[in-house]
Amino acid sequence: MLSKLKSLRDKLTKSKSGFIDKIAETVKVRAVIDDELYEDLEEILIKNDTGSQMAERIVESLRKEVKEDRITDPEVVQIYLVDIMQNILFKDIPDESDFFAPPALQPYVIAFVGVNGTGKTTTIGKVANRFAKAGKRVLIVAGDTFRAAAIDQVAIWAERAGVEIMRSEPDRDPAAVIYDGVASAVAKKYDIVLIDTAGRQHTKERLMKELQKIAKVIKKACPEAPHETILVVDSTTGQNAISQARHFNESIKLTGIALTKFDGTAKGGIIFNIKQNLEIPVRLLGVGEQIEDIENFHTVRFVKAFFSREDETSAE
Ligand SMILES: Nc1nc2c(ncn2[C@@H]2O[C@H](COP(=O)(O)OP(=O)(O)OP(=O)(O)O)[C@@H](O)[C@H]2O)c(=O)[nH]1
Numbered sequence: 001m002l003s004k005l006k007s008l009r010d011k012l013t014k015s016k017s018g019f020i021d022k023i024a025e026t027v028k029v030r031a032v033i034d035d036e037l038y039e040d041l042e043e044i045l046i047k048n049d050t051g052s053q054m055a056e057r058i059v060e061s062l063r064k065e066v067k068e069d070r071i072t073d074p075e076v077v078q079i080y081l082v083d084i085m086q087n088i089l090f091k092d093i094p095d096e097s098d099f100f101a102p103p104a105l106q107p108y109v110i111a112f113v114g115v116n117g118t119g120k121t122t123t124i125g126k127v128a129n130r131f132a133k134a135g136k137r138v139l140i141v142a143g144d145t146f147r148a149a150a151i152d153q154v155a156i157w158a159e160r161a162g163v164e165i166m167r168s169e170p171d172r173d174p175a176a177v178i179y180d181g182v183a184s185a186v187a188k189k190y191d192i193v194l195i196d197t198a199g200r201q202h203t204k205e206r207l208m209k210e211l212q213k214i215a216k217v218i219k220k221a222c223p224e225a226p227h228e229t230i231l232v233v234d235s236t237t238g239q240n241a242i243s244q245a246r247h248f249n250e251s252i253k254l255t256g257i258a259l260t261k262f263d264g265t266a267k268g269g270i271i272f273n274i275k276q277n278l279e280i281p282v283r284l285l286g287v288g289e290q291i292e293d294i295e296n297f298h299t300v301r302f303v304k305a306f307f308s309r310e311d312e313t314s315a316e
């Protein structure tokens with residue numbers, strides 16, 4: 001647990017330095033608690049993609065609590081701020097079952113969707129590896145048939161993870177490939193099916209309609225599926241993430257979000273934005289380009305890694 005927490009904390013260094021460290025700096029240079037301090041804090045939150053509504057809500061609660069408790073030391077304000085933010089994450093925590101321990105359904109079907117370049121294929125590679133390591137029989141379906149290179153890319157990930165892949169000729173109808181893949185997984189009793197799909201802009205109606213067709217053929221092959229539909233979101237995209245999620249959710253019912261490139265963002269506030277604006281839980285956190293760089297999102301662990309200082313975590 002300790003080493004896991006430490007490694008997550010290390011991977012979040014960048015997002016923390018843009019956030020927690022900035023807050024610490026701000027309260028340190030202030031001698032008094034005044035409107036300017038609150039404005040600075042709100043600005044830090046907004047800059048970190050918390051979203052203006054969420055930033056306002058946080059700072060409002062902060063003002064209220066600081067006043068009620070008659071706090072006069074700006075550095076104590078930081079403690080209050082962190083506490084408020086943690087409580088937001090802990091509020092209404094959805095089912096935080098282990099993503100990597102789903103019901104044994106043979107097959108358990110997980111579809112990955114999202115805009116271009118968010119990390120769908122990479123996430124599938126990492127997820128396949130985790131399931132394979134847990135002894136599951138995994139089939140990846142190469143449903144991104146738009147580019148020949150996409151099929152090769154997902155095939156490389158399948159090989160790295162040591163799992164099977166259902167490939168097809170480029171340009172074949174993705175729905176047909178996906179149908180074949182799921183039907184074959186049902187017949188051969190695979191444990192896990194991971195469906196890769198082409199990146200698509202959430203504003204392009206034709207491409208979003210194609211998702212409905214994909215959902216339909218998956219059901220035709222396996223009526224209960226897809227058991228999970230994960231929207232893969234690049235955590236550096238900011239506010240646009242919310243609009244992506246809303247659009248995708250209209251075409252294919254999303255069950256969770258994989259937040260990728262969290263290692264590379266200085267804007268960890270996106271987590272709060274999602275919590276404020278969406279009913280869809282974050283399930284996975286991508287923290288690097290390597291096969292092991294995936295985390296089962298767990299609020300308590302995330303909060304510990306994200307808000308802790310060096311000395312606190314090592315004392316765990
Ligand atoms: N640092 C970092 N890079 C990541 C992460 N996840 C994915 N990437 C990188 O993001 C880039 C795009 O990843 P892909 O997996 O190809 O994205 P995709 O969504 O499948 O892209 P399309 O199929 O073209 O829509 C690659 O260079 C990945 O290495 C992550 O968690 N951290």
Ligand SMILES: [Mg+2]
Pocket residue numbers: 120121122144150196197198199
């Ligand atoms: Mg891809």
